[in-house]
Structure formats: C-alpha cells, structure tokens
Amino acid sequence: MTISPRLIRHAKDLGLQIIVVAAVLAVWKLGTEWADSLYFPSPNKVFAEVWNGWILDWSNTWEDNLQPSLMRLLSGFFLASFFAITTGIAIGRSRTLGDYVEPIIHFVRSIPPPALLPLFLVLLGIDDTMKIVLIATGVFPPILLNTIDGVRSIDPLYLDTATAYRISRSRRLTHVILPSAGPKIFAGLRISLSIAVILMVISELIAATNGVGFRILQAQRQFKMVDLWAGLVVLGTMGAFLNGVLSLVERRVLRWRRA
Amino acid sequence: MSIEPMHEESVDDSGAEASGSLAATDLHHVYGRGTSEEHHALGGITFSMNKGEFVAIVGPSGCGKTTLLRCLSGLMAPTSGSVMLEGVPVESVPKDLTLVFQDYRRSLYPWLRVDANVEFPLKNSGIGKAERTERVRQALEDVGLSGHASKYPGQLSGGMQQRVSIARALAYRPHLLLMDEPFASVDAQTRASLEDVLLEVWARRRKTVLFVTHDIDESVYLADRVVVLSNAPSHVMAEIVVDIPRPRDQIETKATPEFVELRAEVARLIRDAGTGAGKPAGDS
Amino acid sequence: MASASRSRRVPVKWVRGAIGAGVLFVALEVLTRAELVTAEYLPPASSILREVFSLLTTRAFLRDLWVTIQACLIGLAIATLVAVPLGLVLGLGRTAYKATIVVIEFLRPIPSVALIPLAILIYGRGTDMKVALVVFACLWPILFNTIYGMHSVDPVAADTARVFGLGRIRIGTRVYLRSASPFIFTGFKIATSIAVILAVSAELIAGGSEGIGIVMLEEASVGNQKTVYAVTIVTGLIGLVLLGALGAVERRMFAWAQAERAVA
Ligand SMILES: Nc1ncnc2c1ncn2[C@@H]1O[C@H](COP(=O)(O)OP(=O)(O)OP(=O)(O)O)[C@@H](O)[C@H]1O
Ligand SMILES: [Mg+2]
Numbered sequence: 168m169t170i171s172p173r174l175i176r177h178a179k180d181l182g183l184q185i186i187v188v189a190a191v192l193a194v195w196k197l198g199t200e201w202a203d204s205l206y207f208p209s210p211n212k213v214f215a216e217v218w219n220g221w222i223l224d225w226s227n228t229w230e231d232n233l234q235p236s237l238m239r240l241l242s243g244f245f246l247a248s249f250f251a252i253t254t255g256i257a258i259g260r261s262r263t264l265g266d267y268v269e270p271i272i273h274f275v276r277s278i279p280p281p282a283l284l285p286l287f288l289v290l291l292g293i294d295d296t297m298k299i300v301l302i303a304t305g306v307f308p309p310i311l312l313n314t315i316d317g318v319r320s321i322d323p324l325y326l327d328t329a330t331a332y333r334i335s336r337s338r339r340l341t342h343v344i345l346p347s348a349g350p351k352i353f354a355g356l357r358i359s360l361s362i363a364v365i366l367m368v369i370s371e372l373i374a375a376t377n378g379v380g381f382r383i384l385q386a387q388r389q390f391k392m393v394d395l396w397a398g399l400v401v402l403g404t405m406g407a408f409l410n411g412v413l414s415l416v417e418r419r420v421l422r423w424r425r426a
Numbered sequence: 427m428s429i430e431p432m433h434e435e436s437v438d439d440s441g442a443e444a445s446g447s448l449a450a451t452d453l454h455h456v457y458g459r460g461t462s463e464e465h466h467a468l469g470g471i472t473f474s475m476n477k478g479e480f481v482a483i484v485g486p487s488g489c490g491k492t493t494l495l496r497c498l499s500g501l502m503a504p505t506s507g508s509v510m511l512e513g514v515p516v517e518s519v520p521k522d523l524t525l526v527f528q529d530y531r532r533s534l535y536p537w538l539r540v541d542a543n544v545e546f547p548l549k550n551s552g553i554g555k556a557e558r559t560e561r562v563r564q565a566l567e568d569v570g571l572s573g574h575a576s577k578y579p580g581q582l583s584g585g586m587q588q589r590v591s592i593a594r595a596l597a598y599r600p601h602l603l604l605m606d607e608p609f610a611s612v613d614a615q616t617r618a619s620l621e622d623v624l625l626e627v628w629a630r631r632r633k634t635v636l637f638v639t640h641d642i643d644e645s646v647y648l649a650d651r652v653v654v655l656s657n658a659p660s661h662v663m664a665e666i667v668v669d670i671p672r673p674r675d676q677i678e679t680k681a682t683p684e685f686v687e688l689r690a691e692v693a694r695l696i697r698d699a700g701t702g703a704g705k706p707a708g709d710s
Numbered sequence: 711m712a713s714a715s716r717s718r719r720v721p722v723k724w725v726r727g728a729i730g731a732g733v734l735f736v737a738l739e740v741l742t743r744a745e746l747v748t749a750e751y752l753p754p755a756s757s758i759l760r761e762v763f764s765l766l767t768t769r770a771f772l773r774d775l776w777v778t779i780q781a782c783l784i785g786l787a788i789a790t791l792v793a794v795p796l797g798l799v800l801g802l803g804r805t806a807y808k809a810t811i812v813v814i815e816f817l818r819p820i821p822s823v824a825l826i827p828l829a830i831l832i833y834g835r836g837t838d839m840k841v842a843l844v845v846f847a848c849l850w851p852i853l854f855n856t857i858y859g860m861h862s863v864d865p866v867a868a869d870t871a872r873v874f875g876l877g878r879i880r881i882g883t884r885v886y887l888r889s890a891s892p893f894i895f896t897g898f899k900i901a902t903s904i905a906v907i908l909a910v911s912a913e914l915i916a917g918g919s920e921g922i923g924i925v926m927l928e929e930a931s932v933g934n935q936k937t938v939y940a941v942t943i944v945t946g947l948i949g950l951v952l953l954g955a956l957g958a959v960e961r962r963m964f965a966w967a968q969a970e971r972a973v974a
Contacts, residue, residue: 322532324527324529324532324533325532325533325535327501327527327533328527328533328535330501330518330519331499331501331519331524331525331527332524332546332547332550332594332598333519333521333547333550333551334546334547334550335550338549338550342535342538342546343535346535346537347535347537349537421537423536423537423538423578423580424536424580
C-alpha cells in the first residue's frame with residue numbers, strides 16, 4: 168500500500184503551518200518577556216483575557232460588542248451586494264448605459280472609503296443608519312465593477328446557445344449570465360468584505376457606544392493594553408470567520424469550476 | 427454504446443407531417459464591412475432543402491460553412507439575401523430549429539451538470555418533468571453517456587463534451603437540425619455509431635438535417651445530397667445526389683462501387699474548390 | 711476589424727461619459743435649486759464644484775493635503791525598501807515562501823485600521839504614527855507579490871543565465887528582479903490604495919492638527935456640508951491621479967509582461 172504524494176505534501180504543509188504559528192507565538196512570548204514592553208503584553212495574558220473577558224462573559228460580549236458589529240457589517244454588505252449585482256448586470260448588458268455611467272463609478276471608487284465618513288457623519292448623524300450606509304457605499308463599487316466585468320466577459324457562444332434554444336430572457340439572465348459572471352462577482356465580494364470590516368471598525372472607533380471597535384477604543388483610553396490586544400485577537404477571529412464563510416459559500420456555488 | 431432501434435413510448439411527433447423546408451437565396455455575408463479587415467465570407471449562396479431531407483455540406487476550411495449555418499438558423503442576419511423556412515422569412519431562431527455548434531466546448535454551460543445541460547432548453551417549452559427526464563435519459567443513452575449524467579462538462583473529454591451537445595439537440599427534438607461538424611472530436615469507433623444513431627433518429631422522427639463536415643466519407647454515407655462550397659467568397663460549386671439505398675451500413679455501403687465513385691467525385695470537387703481560388707484545399 | 715471599431719468607439723465613449731457626468735451634475739443642481747432636497751443635505755452642485763477649485767488654490771488646504779500625502783509616500787517608500795529585498799530572498803526557497811504565506815494569512819484578518827488605537831499610544835498623534843501604520847499595512851501586499859513574482863520566474867531563463875556564466879548576484883538582478891518586477895509593481899499599486907486609506911483613517915481617529923482627514927472632521931463638526939463634500943471629492947481626485955499615474959507607468963514599463971494579477 169502506498170501513500171499518495173499529494174497526501175504527503177498536504178501533511179508537510181500542515182506541519183509547516185503548525186510550526187510557523189507556534190514560532191510566531193513563541194517569538195511573541197519570549198520577545199515580550201525579554202523586552203518587558205508596555206505596549207506588547209505576553210500572549211498568555213492576551214489569550215487569558217480573550218477567555219475571561221470575552222468567552223466566559225459571552226452573553227454580554229455578544230449583546231454589547233459582537234452582535235452590533237455583525238449587524239452593521241452584514242446589513243451594509245448585503246444591501247450593497249444586492250444593489251451592486253443587479254445594477255452591475257444591467258450596466259454590463261448595455262454598452263451604451265455603461266459608457267454613460269462608468270466615469271462616475273470610477274470616480275466614486277477612487278474615493279478612499281474611510282474618507283466618506285465625515286460626510287455621512289454630517290448628513291446622517293452617528294447612529295446605526297449612518298454606519299450601515301457608510302459600509303454599503305464603501306463596498307458598492309468593487310462589487311459593481313466586478314459584476315460589470317463578469318457580465319461583459321461572458322463567452323458570446325453561451326448567449327448564442329441560449330438563442331439557438333430560444334431560452335427566455337429571464338432564464339437567460341438567471342441561468343446563463345449570472346452563473347458565468349459568478350467567479351468575478353465573488354472576487355468583488357471578497358474585496359468588499361475586507362473593506363466592510365475596515366469601515367465597521369472605523370465607524371465604531373469614531374462614533375459608537377457599542378461594538379468590537381468601541382471596546383478596543385475603550386481599552387485604549389483606559390490604557391488597558393491586554394484588553395486592547397484581546398480586542399484585536401477577537402476582531403481577527405471575526406474577520407477570519409467571515410472570510411471562511413464567504414469562501415465556503417463560494418466553493419459551494421462555484422463548485423463546477425473545480426471540475 | 428447502445429443503438430437501440432425503436433422507442434415506441436415517445437413517438438409524439440412522428441405521426442405529424444415531416445416539416446422543415448429551408449431555402450436560401452443569394453446569401454452574401456461580409457465581416458467587418460468598411461474596415462481594413464473586411465472579409466467577404468459568403469458570395470451568393472443559393473440552395474434549398476426539402477422536408478425530411480438529409481443534406482451534407484462540405485467545403486474548404488474557412489470557406490464560410492459556420493457563417494452559412496449561423497445565417498440559416500437566424501442567429502445572424504446575412505449582409506444580403508434571404509432565408510425562408512416553410513415560406514416564412516427567418517429573422518430570429520425559429521421554434522422548430524436548432525443548431526449544434528462546432529465549438530462544443532464553449533456551447534455547454536460549465537456550471538450545469540451533463541443532465542442539466544441537456545434538460546436546460548426543455549424547461550423553456552412547458553414539457554412536464556417526467557417527460558423531460560425521459561428525454562434526457564434517452565438522449566444520453568443514444569450518445570453513449572448514460573453513466574456520466576451527473577458529471578460537470580469540465581470532467582469530460584472533448585469527444586464526450588461533443589456528444590453531450592449532440593444529446594442536447596436530440597432531446598430538444600427540433601424538426602430541422604443544423605449540425606456544424608458535430609463529430610469532429612470523437613474517435614473513429616464512436617463516430618461510426620453516432621452516425622448511425624443520427625440516421626436512425628432522422629428516419630424515425632422524419633427530421634430534416636443539414637450537416638456540415640470535413641469528412642468526405644461521412645458526407646456521402648449520411649446524406650441524400652452533398653452540397654460542395656467553393657473557397658471564400660463561397661458559392662455552391664456543385665450538388666451531388668447520393669442515391670445509395672437506405673438503410674445504409676458502415677461496412678457494406680462503404681464497400682459498394684457507387685459509394686467509392688461518389689466519394690471520389692466529391693473529393694475532386696473539393697480539390698478544385700481549393701485550387702479554383704488559388705489556395706490549398708483546406709485541411710480535409 | 712476589432713481594432714478599427716474600437717478606435718472608432720473611443721470618442722463615442724468619451725462623449726457619452728461626459729454627458730453622463732453632466733446629466734448627474736445638472737440633476738443634483740436642479741434637486742437643490744427646486745428645493746426637493748434641502749441644502750443641508752446637498753448644497754448646489756455648482757457651489758460644491760466652486761469650493762473644490764477654491765480649496766485647491768488655498769495654501770492652507772494644500773498644506774494639509776501635503777501632510778497626508780507625505781505620510782503615505784514615506785510609509786510606502788519604507789515598506790518597499792523593506793519588503794522587496796526581503797521578498798527576493800524569501801522567494802528563492804519554497805519553505806520560506808510557504809512559511810511567509812502562513813504568517814500573512816494569520817495576520818490578514820486583522821484589519822490594519824484596528825491597530826490605529828495602539829499606534830496612537832506608541833507613536834502619538836503625529837506623522838510618525840501615520841507612517842508606522844502605513845508601513846505595517848503596506849509591507850504585506852508588496853512582500854507577498856514579490857515572493858509570488860519570484861516563483862513566476864521561468865526556470866529556463868535562470869538556467870540559461872547560469873549557462874552563460876552570469877554570477878549569482880547578476881542572475882539575481884538580471885533575471886529574477888526583471889521577471890518579478892511586474893508583480894512587485896502590482897503589489898505596490900495595491901499598497902498605494904491601502905496607504906491612502908490608512909493615512910486618512912488615522913487622521914480621522916487620532917485627530918491632531920493637520921491633514922486632510924482633520925479638515926474634513928473639523929468642517930463636519932461645524933456643519934459645513936459644502937466643504938465636506940468638496941474635500942471628499944478632492945480625495946477621489948487624488949485617488950484617480952495616483953492610480954491613473956501608476957496604471958500609465960505599468961502599461962509603459964511592463965507591456966512585455968502579461969502579469970497575472972496577484973491579490974494580497
Ligand atoms: N466574427 C467574425 N469576424 C470576422 N471574420 C470572421 C468572423 N467569423 C468568421 N470570420 C471569417 O470568415 C471566414 C469564414 O469563417 P467560417 O467560420 O464560417 O468558416 P468555416 O467554413 O466554418 O471554417 P472551418 O471549416 O474551419 O470551420 C473565415 O475566414 C473567418 O476568418
Ligand atoms: Mg466552421
């Protein structure tokens with residue numbers, strides 16, 4: 168019986184990952200103990216705080232920090248995704264429409280998303296509506312542009328085939344155009360998710376009374392370095408989790424690509 | 427591959443009159459008109475085919491066969507000339523017609539499994555679920571892909587993909603079937619069986635078939651009539667009636683003197699088509 | 711045929727783009743003039759545009775603008791000087807490459823903007839803090855793309871160079887650096903957008919006295935919508951100019967390379 172070379176390679180990669188992560192933690196621990204820095208607490212303390220301050224107090228952390236953050240982020244993200252994909256398909260299908268609106272889209276895209284915050288602050292105030300609108304506006308352009316690109320780069324023969332079989336307009340849209348633009352749309356969604364997290368954090372650092380970002384800000388104001396680092400770890404975990412979910416959805420929706 | 431002769435349960439359209447008389451008059455097509463890369467592909471093609479006929483088209487590579495099929499099917503408007511189906515001008519793809527594309531790889535949807543690809547056009551025409559499933563099963567069996575229904579096209583070889591695109595057209599059951607080099611990528615063995623499947627379906631359902639091929643043997647073996655096109659701008663150089671009796675047989679028919687004679691005649695015409703325009707005669 | 715029709719299309723495209731922008735402008739103007747939207751939400755488009763011009767000719771504003779851009783440029787320069795050599799070395803071996811990827815994957819989910827509170831504690835609220843953040847955030851995309859580029863070097867080219875007796879260092883610069891440069895440039899482009907995002911965010915969060923983010927916050931706090939709109943538009947213009955310039959450089963310098971886009 169033989170073990171396939173691929174399996175060996177996977178095992179090696181996994182081993183390497185474990186070693187690297189362990190090494191990072193070791194450097195972190197030894198470095199902080201040796202330097203005894205004010206700003207870099209040792210990982211033991213940070214993870215202890217994650218455990219005691221966040222996980223053991225789950226119902227409070229969920230209600231005060233995680234749930235508000237997730238609500239803002241996901242509302243903005245889904246709102247923008249829906250409108251960006253639908254308008255992206257419309258613009259992608261019509262050269263003329265695209266010609267008229269593309270310069271505007273490119274301009275809006277080149278505004279660094281956080282720079283929108285003061286404007287929305289003054290227009291919408293500091294409540295959740297502002298944060299959701301900010302996130303939605305910031306993630307809109309990448310999804311829109313990727314959708315347009317995906318719809319435009321559809322293989323013309325896919326459409327000819329649909330015509331040859333007299334596929335109706337609506338089915339052509341949902342069953343031919345949308346799936347063929349799928350990979351590009353997901354690329355846009357992935358970029359957008361990271362922008363959404365950035366905007367969520369910034370809006371919570373500037374104008375919030377709850378959320379993960381707010382808790383990090385509080386820790387900073389009270390000079391609680393361990394709490395601050397624990398907040399970063401939680402935020403990182405949240406980001407990784409959301410990314411993981413998106414990847415899972417993508418793998419499922421685009422599973423034909425691995426065929 | 428099974429070449430099952432009769433499927434009594436689904437003779438829905440065989441009782442009807444065989445339909446699909448198609449006539450093209452003085453078709454011209456020019457690509458990129460008014461640009462430096464203008465190309466006159468069709469140079470006045472006139473021909474017609476009757477209901478129930480099996481016509482093969484042969485011609486040098488690049489002479490405009492695919493262009494012709496696209497114009498005939500209504501996918502593309504010719505620069506000038508007319509296409510009539512049963513006396514009605516063809517402006518968009520008619521209901522009882524479909525096309526098997528030459529570029530089969532790009533005409534299957536990679537996000538649909540094989541059976542879903544075959545079933546996809548049927549969902550449009552109000553056919554019940556049970557009937558659809560049966561048609562898909564039958565068509566995949568006809569092309570010898572029964573075991574591959576739940577794979578994605580990307581998991582199949584080129585020849586298998588080509589057969590899926592044929593199965594899709596068979597399951598759709600158009601009266602008029604236009605096929606653009608549909609067997610080009612399958613191995614010789616499978617090709618012979620596919621030819622016989624096609625002939626059998628054609629005879630049973632009284633379809634009208636227009637079949638583009640590079641293979642002279644294939645054209646003579648399958649068709650009632652072989653239309654030979656010239657180099658671009660192409661026109662009809664000759665039409666050869668193949669009066670070999672049916673049913674035909676892969677081995678016996680191809681050994682008959684008539685077959686050998688007709689094949690030589692077509693080959694000669696194609697060679698002349700190539701040299702006539704001062705170019706080598708394609709890749710066939 | 712394709713190229714001919716494309717070149718004919720370009721002016722059409724520009725005309726339509728201009729019409730689109732013009733229609734938007736007029737629509738916004740009419741919206742406020744007809745008092746369908748109060749000036750509190752949307753000052754007349756023409757007044758915003760005038761404000762953009764007046765800002766761009768005001769010394770004080772240009773100083774603020776320069777403070778922000780300066781932080782970006784210094785941070786980008788440091789990040790490039792660190793990440794490119796590091797990437798060239800790490801890119802030579804498979805294991806180092808994979809190890810780096812793990813570290814990057816490990817750090818990636820933490821949005822760099824979340825480090826702003828920490829950076830404020832360590833570096834204060836001035837330029838140092840912004841530069842430090844920009845360096846940290848820009849290091850990764852440049853490093854990742856450099857390593858990625860090293861792996862795209864055609865081994866045949868490297869062998870050929872060896873056969874011709876080029877020394878190690880010269881192989882390094884001639885073959886590897888040249889082949890990897892389009893990827894490095896892609897990383898640099900990504901890093902540039904990130905740099906602007908971080909510098910502006912840092913100003914918004916840290917406060918302070920100068921910088922374009924500060925101008926926006928101050929104007930917002932006194933309810934001067936017109937100027938806030940105008941500054942937001944200016945940030946967009948900067949983005950357009952920066953990315954446009956980088957795009958032009960890329961097309962000129964790396965036309966030979968059909969560089970695959972590596973996204974870090
Ligand atoms: N969309 C197009 N634009 C410009 N020229 C085209 C286009 N499609 C085809 N042509 C040109 O028209 C000519 C005929 O093409 P067509 O595909 O109809 O030939 P064909 O007979 O089907 O060739 P083959 O036997 O290789 O399939 C070729 O010279 C081709 O380059
Ligand atoms: Mg062809």
